[in-house]
Amino acid sequence: MVPDDVRHVLGLPYYAEIARIAERGLMDSIFLADNLAIAGYRVTHLPQTQFDPISVLSALAAVTSHIGLIGTGSTTYAKPWDLARRFATLDHLSGGRAGWNIVTTVTPLAAAAFGEASHPDPAERYVWAHEFTDVVTHLWDAWEDDALVGDRERGVWADRSKVNDPHFHGQFHRVDGILPFPRSPQGRPVLVQAGQSSAGVGLAAKYAELVFSGPPSLEAAVKFRTTLHEQVVKAGRHPDQVLVLPALMVTLGSTEAEAQERARTLEELSSPEFRWQNALYTAGLDPDAFDPDLPLPEPTGSVPSSRAERLYAAARARPEASLREVAQHIEGGAGQTHFVGTPEQLADMIIEWQDAGAVDGFTVMGSTLPYELATFVDQVVPVLQKRGRFRTEYTGSTLREHLTG
Ligand SMILES: Cc1cc2nc3c(=O)[nH]c(=O)nc-3n(C[C@H](O)[C@H](O)[C@H](O)COP(=O)(O)O)c2cc1C
Structure with a gap:
């Protein structure tokens, strides 16, 4: 190998x-x-x-x-x-x-x-x-x-x-x-x-x-x-x-330009489906239960995590936007700071x-x-x-x- x-x-x-x-x-x-x-x-x-x-x-x-x-x-x-x-x-x-x-x-x-x-x-x-x-x-x-x-x-x-x-x-x-x-x-x-x-x-x-x-x-x-x-x-x-x-x-x-280029290449490599699914999953929501091309529906029960609170807040700020678009601006990993x-x-x-x-x-x-x-x-x-x-x-x-x- x-x-x-x-x-x-x-x-x-x-x-x-x-x-x-x-x-x-x-x-x-x-x-x-x-x-x-x-x-x-x-x-x-x-x-x-x-x-x-x-x-x-x-x-x-x-x-x-x-x-x-x-x-x-x-x-x-x-x-x-x-x-x-x-x-x-x-x-x-x-x-x-x-x-x-x-x-x-x-x-x-x-x-x-x-x-x-x-x-x-x-x-x-x-x-x-x-x-x-x-x-x-x-x-x-x-x-x-x-x-x-x-x-x-x-x-x-x-x-x-x-x-x-x-x-x-x-x-x-x-x-x-x-x-x-x-x-x-x-x-x-x-x-x-x-x-x-x-x-x-x-x-x-x-x-x-x-x-x-x-x-x-x-x-x-x-x-x-x-x-x-x-x-x-x-x-x-x-x-x-x-x-x-x-x-x-x-x-x-x-150089800064090289770092930006690496970040852009990595971003391009990611699957378009991955980001919205990962935003839901890391927030404690089941990706299979949502349609990415519709706006994120309001929660029905308790909100599962602080990350989910942030996702719902981002969706409320753009009520016309689909879940896919909202998730585009959410960092999917544990943190939210990307250097x-x-x-x-x-x-x-x-x-x-x-x-x-x-x-x-x-x-x-x-x-x-x-x-x-x-x-x-x-x-x-x-x-x-x-x-x-x-x-x-x-x-x-x-x-x-x-x-x-
Ligand atoms: C750096 C970092 C690492 C984390 N690692 C894990 C982990 O390994 N497993 C896990 O279930 N949650 C992990 N979490 C999520 C939190 O433990 C917590 O479950 C999540 O933020 C939801 O709780 P909250 O609503 O109190 O924020 C991590 C969060 C951060 C910021």
Whole structure:
């Protein structure tokens, strides 16, 4: 198989190469998203794998030594004990590099995949998510730090008196039973959250150490971070305990004209059907239920996500326009900010956003991989280092140490 064969995405070497490049660039972590169900249109157009993130990250733990390994886990479709064990396992195997991106799962297609009669509405999913996260942290905390004895002579693995069964009996979850192994290197894997609605921000304020966001502008990013910090304080925590890393799509070129040309070529390669279907799917709506040549009908029930709110608002602003036309102006990925330009210009933008109090860093998404990532590492990171804005070596060994170091 030649390296640029698209089937390459199905093998570990593809992921290993990306992880190694990111680690060469001294980045805090790599992040694997997950949606749990795949819409039919994505089968046709998108060479994505959506492998189980923990399996991939566990394999990557073996081929990297420092970089953090963050994966998505669903509070609606997983069981707390199982999820707690899986992320704690990753934390052990990686020497303390695991992070859990807490999501409630927005796509209603997940319900059918999991044999559920219906997909809960957003308010219910977030109430559920609070309790779920609470149980998971209780499970991680159940083994005290010094419960492990490891004494061969006396034949003692652990001190039973230092292992406290959480006996969690909540409104939705009932968990009796400890995790089968001692506390992982970070104690708790790093908690990450990406919901943008007020309920999503509420969950982040209570638990998250790192927040992925998707602001459409610098002003929106400042506002989001300020609101989040206010909520963090209300939840009894300090704003410094929560880092905000907006998603930033990047298309790079050695000149601005070259970057624009790359962006235009990529845009032309995309299927005309993909954009409107992706706008619906990423908003938690079923693409098969809509006609792209008619205006988007008003919602009949609750709106499934903050992204769907934005899509409906865009449709209301142009009532005559078809869904296809409205979707043309909606970014389909996780974020809404797309940078197109040179490495120098990107370094300038990163510094500008940081200095404006909009971000603590970015979740960089290359419009192609590994090209944009390798270019970022080889040409943007050195500029940031030269300006004293980026580490020149890893000083810690765990993900939490990278975030706070
Ligand atoms: C950078 C970023 C990454 C995300 N990753 C995932 C993911 O892997 N899986 C998922 O189901 N949702 C993901 N989301 C979506 C959010 O977790 C959330 O479900 C969605 O924004 C709907 O919630 P909201 O209405 O509170 O915004 C991501 C969002 C952003 C901005």
